[in-house]
Amino acid sequence: MMLASYYSKQLEYVKNRYSATPQIPQSLYLLYSQEGDTFSSSEEQLSRKFSIASITKSITAMGILFLIDQKKLSLETPLDSVLPATWESKGFQSRKITILDLLRHRSGIPYRSSYMKMVKYKGGSLFIPEQIAVAGERYFYSNYNYYILKAIIEKVSGKTYSEYLKESLLDPLGMQDTQTRGSNGAGGIITSLRDLAKFGKLILHRGRLHGKPFISEQLIRKIWLTALNDGIDEEDEYGLGWHVQQENGVVTSLYHAGNWFGTFSLIHLFPQEKGMLLLWANPPNYQSKSLLEYRWKMVGLAKSYLHNLRIYTLNKTLPxxxxxxxxxxxxxxxxxxxxxxxxxxxxxxxxxxxxxxxxxxxxxxxxxxxxxxxxxxxxxxxxxxxxxxxxxxxxx
Structure with missing residues (x-):
């Protein structure tokens, strides 16, 4: 197909232009389409393992969704009913923190604070910042929400975080390159582009695995519907473990990036076009202008290819x-x-x-x-x- 050939060359051109430079010594990519060709860096590099940093949150969120699918939790479950303790800070106790608040970074717990407290619950404890807002009212991206979600997974499942994810997600999906041991729930998972693609497909296929229901489609849709239906009209919001981009009330993409010293990774899903882009790079500075340009040029090419492929397919399907x-x-x-x-x-x-x-x-x-x-x-x-x-x- 001429369309595939054109975009394959464009992706390689952009990759080669920005890679093998002091700003981005190495990079890998994978562009998957359910309806057309899949492009990637060299086949042998697809199993190369790397840290996905904050993309770990999307996997932790899926672990919580499995527990909800098994009726062991709900999005409305109060945190203190799972891990009995006083989680809300003085002055912010008018509403309890829920599972939904933690998943969406709306617990009122900030990323950093000079005011910390030790919360002890049966079986463990966590050192977390004091709340700076009532739960549910404001968005503060914070790793602490996902430290707590990891503790919830272990308490409800009766297994370690690694054991539970291995049994519920990694083994069924065949994610053999993925290592979760040592993860704190917010970062620390190591995987490959090949495995990350398997995880992304579960979302794109609305919870179906090998053509059969694996997790409730309704729950998968809530990943973005919780953001679209919250009464806040923003182009970029945070759903259940994913950033959600929308236009006129229609979800256009789900994505999460992972940034840490010496590593950058991205999973960017396009639900309408049934495709995704995965990126990995090892920049000395993950906040560099070159990396930002590289990321959005690759995302733009992926979106353009998937959109044009979709139109081509639709025109063949219904003239x-x-x-x-x-x-x-x-x-x-x-x-x-x-x-x-x-x-x-x-x-x-x-x-x-x-x-x-x-x-x-x-x-x-x-x-x-x-x-x-x-x-x-x-x-x-x-x-x-x-x-x-x-x-x-x-x-x-």
Whole structure:
């Protein structure tokens, strides 16, 4: 496919431009598509092991989701009902910290603080910062949330963190390169691009493994829905162990980066396009401008390839001529015509406008105030579309 050949060369060009330099001595990548080709650095490098630092949080979050799937926890479970102790700080006790708060970094516990306290519970203790906000009210990215989640996994499962993840996640997915021993729940896991791809596929496939349900699809969707439905309209939020990017209420990507001295890693999922980009590099400075440019150029290429591949696949699956016809509104009886011009669909009304394809049956009207049209398909044929609150039946 010419599309695959073009993007394969572009990815290699960007990688070679930024790698083998003082800023980025080495780098590896893997671009996976459920519907097309997969590109990567040399095959033998896919099993190279490296620390994924904070991507560990996404794996810890999955461990918690397994316990929820087994009905041993819920997102609303108060922390002190699992690890009995006084977790809330004085002045911030109006609401208890929940599992959801910890997963989303909304416990009120900051990343750093001069005011620390020792919390003792049956079977262990944790040295954590004092809260600086009531649980659920504000976002503070903090490793301490995931130190606590690790302790919860061990308490509820009755196993060590490493034993539980090995039995519930690593062995079933065949993640043989992955080492969790020594991880604190927020960082410290060692893995490879090959194994990280297996983990990413579990999310992209909505909890299915080898075509069969492995974990509830509803729970997998909550990874991003908890962020989209929290009443906060931000382009980049934090869901259940993942950063969530959205546009007009639709999730566009899930990602997590891992930064530590001498190592950088990234897992970036594109749920709509059913693909992902994985990166690893060993920069002396993980905050360098070169690394930031390299990361976002590779993400941009991955997104472009997956989007174009999706459109190519959709056009093969449901050709545009299927949408052509006369449509009549059920209530107002207003009529509109959709035609095909220059290999694009055109909405014929007072002003003819092109339609830009979003997915199999959704298009955006290309005008200043963009409107989305959702077509209804039955047995391979289009029977109508929804625009706003009105449904238009296809007449012919």
């Amino acid at each position: 545009l001529n299927k949408f052509v016809g006369l449509y009549r509104a059920g209530d107002s009886h207003a009529q509109t015509k959709i035609s095909l011009r220059q290999k694009k669909l055109v909405l014929e009304s007072d002003i003819s406008t092109f339609l830009k394809r979003l997915d199999l049956t959704s298009f955006i009207v290309e005008q200043k105030k963009k409107t989305t049209i959702h077509f209804v398909e039955k047995d391979g044929e289009i029977i109508g579309f929804m625009a706003g609150k009105e449904f238009y039946n296809k007449v012919f």
